[in-house]
Amino acid sequence: MxxxxxxxxxxxTEVPPTVLAEAAKPIMHHRTPQFRKILTEVVAGLKRVFKTENDILIYPAAGTGAMEAAVVNLCSPGDHILVASCGNFGNRWTDIAKAYGVQSEHYEVAWGTPVDPQEIQKRLAADPAIKAVFTTLSETSTGIESDIKTIAGIVAKTPAVLVVDAISGLGAIPMKTDEWKADVVVAGSQKGLMIPPGLAIVSISAKAWELANVSKCPKYYFSWAKAQKAMKAEALADTPYTPSISLILQLAEALRLIEAExxxxxxxxxxxxxxxxxxxxxxxxxxxxxxxxxxxxxxxxxxxxxxxxxxxxxxxxxxxxxxxxxxxxxxxxxxxxxxxxxxxxxxxxxxxxxxxxxxxxxxxxxxxxxxxxxxxxxxxxxx
Ligand SMILES: Cc1ncc(COP(=O)(O)O)c(C=O)c1O
Missing domain, CATH: 3.90.1150.10 (Aspartate Aminotransferase, domain 1)
Structure with a gap:
């Protein structure tokens, strides 16, 4: 049978036929007005999906690449951060922080239950040195949706920035980046955005840039500053290194489908x-x-x-x-x-x-x- x-x-996740077809198109060179126009449109479309006016950067990487980029661009070794985790992917924030000598206070709830925004508030009050709070919109390992709106409201009242892993949530469940005041939001291509794996996307607020400008964690490929320079140097967007050309074409089509629905x-x-x-x-x-x-x-x-x-x-x-x-x-x-x-x-x-x-x-x-x-x-x- x-x-x-x-x-x-x-x-x-599955990829719509018209998005699949984009991958079959001949490779165009990325340092051309034709490609850069598409990239510019993709960034504008992503801003509508992220519901943000903040800067958007796109890396050829798994979603975890954007998570690591957030840690290395926001933090310095020895910095205090708070991780609010309700599962496997929340725990990944602490693993990445440890790899760079960042001091992570790990608040983890029993799997199958959500993190408590009040507990985040308590921990932020207890340690004013906390520079950033890292959490997860949709915890894929347990099937939980965090109350990012409330968490963001709490963090916004402190000097700390809020970093949200929206890798499996973006484009599927509400994520109102600017309205809620989420400073850094990371996403991956292979979930709600309906394209194959391979793109990691991040949005960065002005408050997050202040931290990024003084961060001392080592970085090269994932430097936000380098990617931002290429993105903003001219009217049309650009990338410092070779982008995933076909995936960007696919994302352009997926964003057209998202706009249409x-x-x-x-x-x-x-x-x-x-x-x-x-x-x-x-x-x-x-x-x-x-x-x-x-x-x-x-x-x-x-x-x-x-x-x-x-x-x-x-x-x-x-x-x-x-x-x-x-x-x-x-x-x-x-x-x-x-x-x-x-x-x-x-x-x-x-x-x-x-x-x-x-x-x-x-x-x-x-x-x-x-x-x-x-x-x-x-x-x-x-x-
Ligand atoms: C919530 C969440 N965070 C992070 C990741 C990691 O993404 P990737 O496997 O693309 O690095 C996933 C992937 O399943 C996820 O669902």
Missing amino acids: LYKKRLMTPGP GLEAIWDRHARLAQATREAMKALGLKLYAPQQASNAVTAIYVPENVDVSKLFKTVRDVYGITLATGQGVAKGKIFRIGHLGYADDFDVIATVAAVERALLEQNYVLQIGQGVAAAEKVLFGR
């Missing part, structure tokens, strides 16, 4: 798909890993007793063609995750729920076939 391949992971409509679509996924899993008698502040980008679900998660994952992928994600870190073996972000629609969710039902039945889990699909349809179709 042939089943279509579906990527229901929280990154990389509308950012708010995209957030609404993600909310519907997430709600349908959560209701379907609950209807199957499964328990959500993060019932509070659940992210609309990814849903994490406890593996029920007597179900072998690696077998479930392999059946859904190798028999039914749908790739899901398993658990990471302390959640390994306990959960599986369904990504419903980027180029995803009602029928991707319905197919995924149907495949999960089949894989559960194959392990003798008791359910009525269609029970999860019906719950998903109730959300998606309204009856």
Whole structure:
């Protein structure tokens, strides 16, 4: 039996056909007005998605590159920072800081629960030397959405800057950079932006530049100042090193699709798909890993007793063609995750729920076939 391949992971995500087609175009040289015009338009489009007037820089790198760039451009060895983490990717901030001799106060909550903005406020008050707070918009490892609006409101009242990892959240769930006063926001290409992996993007506020201008961590490729100089030297944007030309063309097309659908409509679509996924899993008698502040980008679900998660994952992928994600870190073996972000629609969710039902039945889990699909349809179709 042939089943279509579906990527229901929280990154990389599926790429729309017109975006895929851009990669097949001949390589144009990057030091040309033609390419630089496209890059300039891409930066303007990204500003609309980030909801910011702040500077935007684009690196050919994994998302972690933009995270490392944020640490090395904002900090000096010995600086105090606060990391507010609710999972694997939050913890990465502390790992990067340690690699550069930056003193990270690590505030980590139990996985499956969100960070508490009041705790961030308390810790900032207790250590006025903290120069930056690092946190995560959508914690992909647990399926949590942090309350960035409240956190940003707290940090904005202090001299510290707020750095948000929006790698899996941007373009899927609300991130209002300027309205909320998030100083540095990092994103990756392979999630809500609907293009292949390979671009790391960062937005930088004036407050963050003040810190960057005195930062002493070693840096070369990831120097914001170098990238900014090329970006701003002339009317058309430029990069200090060879950009990922094809990925920039793909991003230009993805941004056209985002504009056409509308950012708010995209957030609404993600909310519907997430709600349908959560209701379907609950209807199957499964328990959500993060019932509070659940992210609309990814849903994490406890593996029920007597179900072998690696077998479930392999059946859904190798028999039914749908790739899901398993658990990471302390959640390994306990959960599986369904990504419903980027180029995803009602029928991707319905197919995924149907495949999960089949894989559960194959392990003798008791359910009525269609029970999860019906719950998903109730959300998606309204009856
Ligand atoms: C929230 C979050 N942060 C950071 C990363 C790391 O991104 P990359 O693998 O592109 O370095 C990911 C990727 O899954 C993520 O979801």
